[in-house]
Amino acid sequence: MSQPQPHDIASAKEQSSPTPAPSIAHLEKVSFLFGYGIAHSLSPHLHNTLYSALKLNYQYLLYETRNLEECLHIARTEPKFYGAAVTMPFKVAVIPHLDVLTPEGEAIGAINTIFLRSSPDGRRLLCGTNTDCIGIREAILQNVSKGDAKNMEGKPGMIIGGGGTSRAAVYALKHFLGCSDIYLVNRDKYEVDQVIAECSSKGFGDGLKYISSVAEAEKLEGPKVIVSAIPDFAPKSETEWTTRKIIETILGKKEKGAILEMCYHPSPNTAIDALARTAGWKVIGGVEAMIWQGLEQDKIWLRRKMSTLPVEQVKEAIAAEVSKPHL
Incomplete structure (x- = not known):
């Protein structure tokens, strides 16, 4: 495959290219x-x-x-x-x-x-x-009170999922929000074992706990903050149903907090979103995390302070795009 040429490089030369490659000659x-x-x-x-x-x-x-x-x-x-x-x-x-x-x-x-x-x-x-960890941090801190944010320090957090976003979520909850223990809930224990091993090798794996059963979940102190990082698929297998019941058990505890639902495509109206709202949790949409991680990217690329960036205009543009039926 030939290398992309300067000034004519916006899409891959594969059958999957979403749009023809435009020229960039007019751009700075x-x-x-x-x-x-x-x-x-x-x-x-x-x-x-x-x-x-x-x-x-x-x-x-x-x-x-x-x-x-x-x-x-x-x-x-x-x-x-x-x-x-x-x-x-x-x-x-x-x-x-x-x-x-x-x-x-x-x-x-x-x-x-x-x-x-x-x-x-x-x-x-x-x-x-x-910047995913910054997006997670800011999505939470920008949408809860200072008092609620302070209450997360030294308290448990929880992450639903075992993919790449989970590692960024562990980092954010540990380094930025000061959570003590972090419960990890996922249908695949092997994925969680990998997350724990990798975080431990980098020095921030203390207090990570895989929750394997409803009985175990019932005994836990309720988390103050949750990051859900799984697709919005209905449970089918036994392990998926167990995972869903663990989530419902945690959400049903007396202690409530904030949950960041990272899934927003094809719709932000996910099953986790509905369960959390019904249980009385503060739900923060994943679009917030996407916006803040993107703003952090521009802060780095442009070498500007966040205070100089048009945050509200970006939020309005993304809200308009998300509201379109095709999303």
């Missing part, structure tokens, strides 16, 4: 979302709304491919490139190809953001970080 700077299965992404609306509000001749484009080398070629050689978001299947695979990792990227072991810095000799350095 360009960034991308590198990944596969990204046609539904809200990220272009977020970043391009921000650039428009700041009157920057920048654009954020989808680059859909399974070929990591194509993405790295762009990042290393395209003069107008200033950064990229990274999603599946590259969030771990890209790490060995980067020159620098931030503490968050190193600890979480997954990268969702590439940004540029220069070495003393002027060489372009590809740097990687993880």
